[in-house]
Amino acid sequence: MPHPVDVHVGKRIRHRRWLTGMTQQQLAEAVGIKFQQIQKYETGANRVSASRLWDMAEALEVDVSFFFEGLAKDGHEGSTTLPADIIADKEALDLVRSYYAIPETQRKRLFDLARVLSEVA
Structure with missing residues (x-):
């Protein structure tokens, strides 16, 4: 079972990628990997290394801390005033x-x- 932090980071990668209008293939090319790996990162199935996360932050034009926003100290998603699937709308x-x-x-x-x-x- 994926770790909650890996799932959260994956969701943040996917949301930022969607916001920028970037495809999985485009992000993969920007960081030098295959798009299947992006899929695994976004679902939390694979853990993103620090250096890969740094590269993704650069490609997605955000600070690395962006991927951890909304995480509670226990590693689970903290409460927000917005629905969790707001970007799916x-x-x-x-x-x-x-x-x-x-x-x-x-x-x-x-x-x-x-x-x-x-x-x-």
Whole structure:
């Protein structure tokens, strides 16, 4: 049975890959492995080495710590205010992709606006 941390890291790899619109094949080529290995990482069937995780973080343009966000100290997923499968929702995924397509300075302003609107809702 896969370790909960390996499963969590795999989910974070998959979610980030989806957000960037990258295929398993593209990520595999970026880090120099076969796409089947990406599949195994994403399901938690295989543990990702530190150096491979570093390469993936670079390819996916995130800090390595991104893959561990949402993990509780006991190695299990911590509670969040969002459903765990939010990225599986096509509308949410399209919204996030569109958000990251906006230039950073405008994106921050949009984020600030969204935060204000959510506080008054």
